[in-house]
Amino acid sequence: MFKKILIANRGEIACRVIKTARRMGIKTVAVYSEADRDALHVEMADEAVFIGAPAAAESYLVAEKILKAAKDTSAEAIHPGYGFLSERAGFVKAVQEAGLAFIGPDPKAIDAMGDKITSKKLAAEAGVSTVPGHMGIIKDADEAAKISAGIGFPVMLKASAGGGGKGMRIAFNETEAREGFISAQNEARSSFGDDRVFIEKFVEEPRHIEIQVLGDKHGNVIYLGERECSIQRRHQKVVEEAPSPFLDEATRKAMGEQAVALSKAVDYCSAGTVEFIVDKNRNFYFLEMNTRLQVEHPVTEEITGIDLVEQMIRVANGEKLTLTQADVKLKGWAIETRVYAEDPLRGFLPSIGRLTRYLPPKEGDHVRVDTGVYEGAEISMFYDPMIAKLVTMAPTRDEAIAHQRRALDEYYIRGIAHNIPFLASLMAHPRFQSGNMTTGFIAEEYPDGFTGGNLTPDVREAMVVAALFMNAVEKSRDTQVGGQIAMPMGPQEINWIVGIDGDDVAANILPMADHAEVLMGTKRIPVLSDWVPGEPIFRGTIGDVEYAMEIDRLPLGYRLTTDGVSRDLRVLTDRAAALHALMPEKPEPDTSKFLLCPMPGLVVAVNVAEGDEVKAGQALATVEAMKMENILRAAKDATVKSVKAKAGDSLAVDAVIIEFE
Structure with a gap:
């Protein structure tokens, strides 16, 4: 077994890997940027190596710095976590050429399945049911609109190298297809260094259900049940649970066997996930394969009793799986909510700053908290806004929900805005409790956004x-x-x-x-x-x-x-x-004549100039925060009096971007 491994990641997933490695008696090396100098994963690891500036492109995405850190600390293997370099075949090859083990799949599998366009072609060739779409390269927005119309609206525009909901848009007409293509391409370029976008038919009333697979280097592959990930906002998963309240045993078996067949076709080894879209009649279609550990892996661990990080490490060390398909038993129910630094009362805009108070619920038989922060830590604008993953477990779904509601009520965070009130509202929602959900749940149940929970x-x-x-x-x-x-x-x-x-x-x-x-x-x-x-x-x-x-x-x-x-x-x-009762109330200031920056972020573009006439709904500016682009639109018809910001400016929340007459 490895004596020392390096974790090429940060935040909660780095902490998660360190916990398992420590239990296995393996020493760990953390890497960190300037923004993460005081981060929890740095404190937890046995050693830590500084790798550069806060921007991921200058630190966590620089393979040479990661490899040098591994060499300098005599690490024998690298675990990539998820995101960053986890699905870069070139990085895996460089790791192997350096004489190190990569704790993940081989480059062949990443090349074949990590790219959404290639994976869909291979799935179709293997006889796997796929969603209709255009897998070729799209040269510009006009061609995207034309292809979309040919497929039939609504369509989904997706970054080929995407993940985590980034580089993804839904279009219901040609105008939205053009705008969506440009935004998806920009986000893909900045997040993944790959601006290819493909288009597929958007299945209405869909459920997002994925199969966890686990393979070794000896040709063995098994599936570990499914996860329901239908509660999403902007294609970003918000709530995940295992098992799915929708699947029957026959569908579960069919999806699992198809996922295994697809994995074997590319000699898949390590933990991976095959994602499907499932319609109301339980027809399922292949979406993509994530050749890495998923954010939501804890719910699978809780219902199977299998530590996926441990299995990844053992597979990378050349060990055979000790489990067969018959050994996999699903027991109980697990629900995970993603706690984010965002303000649900302001359209879920990102929130950055210091955690002046941070008191997570107590972990135990029914509660698990995977986090990478602590009281006094800072949430940076440079990385994903996730604070923690809150997982609750119980024999039944109803009990798991009850534990989740209690744990959310006991999760005390101050200093930044967070989405816990929204998560609590979801858990209390009768439709969620009934298991009647689709990927459109949040848009359907909160059409005007989140304004607070229901006060009974x-x-x-x-x-x-x-x-x-x-x-x-x-x-x-x-x-x-x-x-x-x-x-x-x-x-x-x-x-x-x-x-x-x-x-x-x-x-x-x-x-x-x-x-x-x-x-x-x-x-x-x-x-x-x-x-x-x-x-x-x-x-x-x-x-x-x-x-x-x-x-x-x-x-x-x-x-x-x-x-x-x-x-x-x-x-x-x-x-x-x-x-x-006799005291006068202080009136709220009138900000109707200003376009204010809704979150701390970087101005990507300002689309108007002094004297322009703008119409309600018109795009005025684009602000990027935490790797996501946010288009700011006019609330009403107006005339631009002055423009106070330009592309490249870093703005604080409520900074004036445009003043109207």
Whole structure:
């Protein structure tokens, strides 16, 4: 077995590989850019080597620097993680020529299946069902529009070397095909160094289901069940689960056997994934093969008990698989949500900055957190915005969802915006809970974007009770001075007013022998909690329901968040509430005459000039952040008064790009 391996990656996947290597007794070498000098993977590894500037093109994508780091540290093998150099056949060849082992498939398989155009041709030749499309090189946007019309709208434009939802667009007409081709090509060039784009028919009402395969260098290939990845936004997976709630055993077997046959056709060794699109009648079509470890691999590990990173290392060391297909048993259910540094209330725009508080839920029998950050770490604009992968496991899907909801409520992140409220809303959605989903789920259920979770009457009442309880505990602490002994719940002869959503709720709270009771009119609501002032999470039983709520202290109360719902609650005496009602409200500033940069990013293009007349929906500028291009459009008809930014400018959030008359 290898004594030392180098991980040619960063963030959570580097940390994930280090954990398995450490368990196997293998020493690890991390590489890092200037932006990652204080990163978690650098701290976890036995050794770390600096490889360059923050931009990936000057560090993580430079094969020569990776190989030099391996040579200088006497590493025997390289694990690429995913992204970056993981699917570059040229890199694999260079690793092998340097006398090192590559912990992944051979260059032949990467060449054959890592390229989407080539893989589709090979799949078709092998008799695998594929989606209709154009696999040839497309020279320009006009040709893309013509080909798209010939296939029949809607169509999908995809970067040949793409992955992770980058370089991908859906077009419903020729105009969108032209725009989509240009954007997909630009993203592909900047992310993968390969601007080839192909077009295929977009299957409506589709489900995205993929098969995990595992092969060795002795001709053995098995499949480890499937993952349902249909909950996507902008073609980026948001929620993954294993197994799929949609497949029956016959379809699972057929997809698995087809994935194995395709893998054997290219002598595939290592972990890989064959992705399919599945229609409502369980007809499935080959999409692509990812010749690497997938982001969502933990859900497969949890239901099979197989450590995929360990298997990759053993295969790279020349070992035979000790598992046969008959040994693979799917047990229980696992759900993974991707926690991202993005603001769902602002159209999921990227968020960068320092994690001033970072408290993930406690890991255990039902919770797993794969992360590459820590409290005080910085989320950079140079890399993918993923903070962590939150995985929950249970015997049944319903239980796995329940654990996921609880874990999301206990995931406390401050300093940047994040998508946990949106993830919690997804978990609470009746349609998701029923398993009735397609890749269009988010667009269909959130057509106007995410505006916050659904505040049910029960959750609203629970928030009022929690706020009153915490207020009583804090008031009790305030009276415990000078050796005096106060009542456990503080002074009780006070009528409280809890303000929420513009309503005032009159209530009081009484201490009991082992809990407290909140009085609202004639209603008595028991509450039991060991919360103490300063804790960022309220955990307790209200009525007969267990709750976890994130807490942000406000001058006159609390901001509470649970189940994707955030509300500000004001807790005042009845006299203070009456006086507060007389205070004037500060008006919001008018920004309607400005195009503001919605996220920190780099200006790629400004499409208008001073004096131009623009129409609602017209593209005004393009801003790139975290490797994704964002087209900013006019909200209404207007005249450009002045242009404040130009291509190449790095802008902060809310910086003015264009001023209108």
